[in-house]
Amino acid sequence: MSLQDKLPYLPAAPGVYIFRDGNGGVLYVGKAVSLRQRVRSYFQDPARLPPKTRVMLQRAADLEYIVTDNEVEALILEANLIKEHRPRYNVLLRDDKSYPYLKVTINEDYPRVFVTRTVSRDGARYFGPYTAVRDLRETLEVLRSLFPFRTCKHKDLSKVERPCLNYHIKRCPAPCGGRIGREEYRRNMEQICLFLEGRQEEILKQLRGQMQAAAAALQFEKAALLRDRLRALESVLEKQKVAAAGRGDRDVLALARSGDLSCVALFFVRGGKLVGRENFFLEGTEGLERAEVLTAFLKQYYGRAEFIPPLILLSDGDKRELTAVAGWLTLLQKKSGTMDRAGAAGQPDGKPPEGRPEEQGGGKKRALVQIKVPQKGEDKQLVDMVAHNALLALREEELARTGRKRKEQALERLAAVLGLPGPPHRLECYDISHTAGQETVASLVVMLDGRPAPREYRKFHLRTLSGPDDFAAMAEVLTRRFDRAREERQLINTGQLSTKEAKFHQLPDLVLIDGGAGQLGAARQVLQQQGLAHIPVFALAKKEELIYRPQDEPLRLQRDDPALQLLQTLRDEAHRFAVSYHRQRRTRRSLKSVLEEIPGIGPVRRRALQKAFPGLEELQKASLEQLAALPGMNRSAAAAVYRFLHGEEKEGV
Known part of the structure; x- marks a missing residue:
């Protein structure tokens, strides 16, 4: 029996209808006051249906329905079925x-x-x-x-x-x-x-x-x-x-939408004060009325919320639908026991908050849930403020999505031009920095899915080198990095180390070296010695911006190529991190050299001064009182430091 053949048998009663595909999977779950009238509305001129609904009907192979006693029961059943099956064509909270x-x-x-x-x-x-x-x-x-x-x-x-x-x-x-x-x-x-x-x-x-x-x-x-x-x-x-003149509890929701993406901003007002806010994003809302989207959100959010306030303000809504939702939320309050907590607890005088309707039940007052779409007054101003915030949050999310999409495209392009099996997840870049072989340091910076991951950055102080040798420095830092990775993986396998405590156990999908063919050769040799020759390794040289590849000619890409721009961003970040660390080491060494020349300043006092002042410039700005207050220092030693740095005698010292 086709879908349209089932239409004459549908009852004019409240209930839930379910569209299924050819494999029995649930495509869409909906509720209706009259199943016959609601389901028939799907089988009209396709041009009048939203695009999403047309696609759903093309995939639908079967229709089921469940009759309930009233609309509230239908709403409860609909919410449960959506939560269980998460149908593709229902409005769903993203990452619910x-x-x-x-x-x-x-x-x-x-x-x-x-x-x-x-x-x-x-x-x-x-x-x-x-x-x-x-x-x-x-x-x-x-x-x-x-x-x-x-x-x-x-x-x-x-x-x-x-x-x-x-x-x-x-x-x-x-x-x-x-x-x-x-x-x-x-x-x-x-x-x-x-x-x-x-x-x-x-x-x-x-x-x-x-x-x-x-x-x-x-x-x-x-x-x-x-x-x-x-x-x-x-x-x-x-x-x-302070968000409202009254002291009542309320939630305020407003919708902003763009294409298939919608944002619901939810502000929590307790005792007349704005105490919190959240932004939620919903997928699959294109072609739906604004009221439908907000109602769908109400069902999903409050179906599992701990506290339901007595008043909910919306930017959009259908009166009949909201009446049913309000009745359902009242039942949820009774079932969860939050109704008594939603009573007069927030009122110093024990009176019910403003705007809270009451009903008599069992000799005890109980709060009802009201849902309103205000048209004027302070409530309307509050909803408008929330709507403005929803729009701003939606714009930020769209920009973030655009950025993520560009990064995905750049990774796909990178995999294509470098012959990788797929877009790399973890990219690592290494750079060396020194001054004529002094204070040689190295940096390791990481990108995860095209985004910098500062928590994964590492820096190395290379003590074994006696002169400027970038090739040897690169070999040392890579050897140390992958030796540590092997050791940590062994400890993790034996249960002696957790992955949270480990710093080097993750292996990269791509290694980039700041340099040319020489640095690339040093890196390849280390990876082969470590048994990691399968990890792709490349070098990116400055100025010419050539990508050096193992056993192949350097690759030149257009300056606006997203793959090259991604590698440049990674390389420049590694260079910045290395240079910053090198300057820090050089400054500390310069300070140490100066302090060693001051009479009466031994190792303990030198360490105290170095800990308090990162460089010579900061030390010169210190007052005599600041110097004397440091651990291990006294006024005489502080005066010696001050005179040496400023070349003058201090009166009263």
């Missing part, structure tokens, strides 16, 4: 499964807080998802400074005899050593949860009460600790922006 969360293990006697990418129903609380991992880790550091907590994974703390280093540096209250009780520790964790919910005012109130109680009980050390936490938290809150 990789977004990180903050996990608070409140199911443990002494909870921990850490970053995770897996959410499960294990009794813990999850906050997120977040898109900026760096910001997330900074938040974690702020929490650890305000409310120290344990990071160890011990399940039975009674078996731990003494606290770890974190206790001594005041990063952990040491529940393992019995230095903090269970109730006090869990109060700290409750305050962390309030912080992550954006309810910092509630934390301030609690801290003030605890501080006053400790002072009244003459526990002055504890009161001082609470006072310091209070001041630190107030300092953090001073940086937050």
Whole structure:
């Protein structure tokens, strides 16, 4: 039976419909108030359908449907099926499964807080998802400074005899050593949860009460600790922006789109203050209405969010569809238990936040979820601000994508002109720098997929050379690099070293040498001795910009060739890194030579001066008081240094 033959049998009831391809794979999942009316809308004049829908229908070989009792049930089922199958033609959050969360293990006697990418129903609380991992880790550091907590994974703390280093540096209250009780520790964790919910005012109130109680009980050390936490938290809150006149909790979402890519900016307002923001990118939105895209995001994001505010403001939306989504989110609140936390917790007077509707249920007030598309007033101004931020984020992402695409094309071009089996992932470049053979150093810089990877950069000080010999220097640095790689791989295989601790274990897909045929020959010889002759190695000479190849004529590319430009960028970065390190070594050596001439300045004081001042110029700018304050120095020694550098006598010395 063809797809159109099934149309007369579709019921005029709410439910979910599923398009499948010839292999049974799920192409698209949708929900409908009336299955018959919604599915029939697909089989009209193809010219009136979005391009994406036309392509989907061309691939569709079968149609299934599931009838539900109401539209909210259909929405729940649709969200579950999309999450399970991730259909190609549905709007999907990009890299949905990789977004990180903050996990608070409140199911443990002494909870921990850490970053995770897996959410499960294990009794813990999850906050997120977040898109900026760096910001997330900074938040974690702020929490650890305000409310120290344990990071160890011990399940039975009674078996731990003494606290770890974190206790001594005041990063952990040491529940393992019995230095903090269970109730006090869990109060700290409750305050962390309030912080992550954006309810910092509630934390301030609690801290003030605890501080006053400790002072009244003459526990002055504890009161001082609470006072310091209070001041630190107030300092953090001073940086937050007041976003609305009311003190209510709300999320504000706005959409920006370009072609097949859309960005949803989500701002979190808690107690009237903007406490955080995230940007999410969605694929496959071309041809869809703006309201459809935002509704699809609401379903995917709030279907797994820890906290659902009572009010959600949108830049676009369909009233009927949003009513169903609001009903579904209210059910999620009840199921997760976040509704009670979404009550009056953020209000000092215990009153419900502004804009929060209430319903009576079981003799207890419960919050409903409202979704609005404001047309005027402060809420509209707030949505407009978020929309502007969404547009800026979208433009940045488009520029980043363009840059990534150019790098991919450059790597593909590089593989083609150099005869590589495929685009190289890890590129390494080496350069030598010295002054007439003095302070010879070498640099190793790395590109990963065409982008510089500064964390992988390495520098070498070559001590075995007695004169200017670039070939010998190149041979030494490559030998040291690949000897270390072999040693680290052996340690990793035996479990004595982790890959995170290793620095040289990864082998390159391409080696580039800053130089000509001589440097290339030295590099090839080392790779052959190391049993790594299979690694492609080339040299790029300055001025002529010729690419020297093993056993072949030098290759000359056009100046605007993306492959040449990529190699030039890599070579220039290696040269910059090597020259910078060489200047640093030369400056330190010059300073050391000067200090050796000053009477009364021995090895200990020389090291102190070299550590405090990177070069002679910085040392000359130092005052007598600064010199005398250094470890191992006194006023007499400081005066000797000052007189020697300035050629003058200092009165009163």
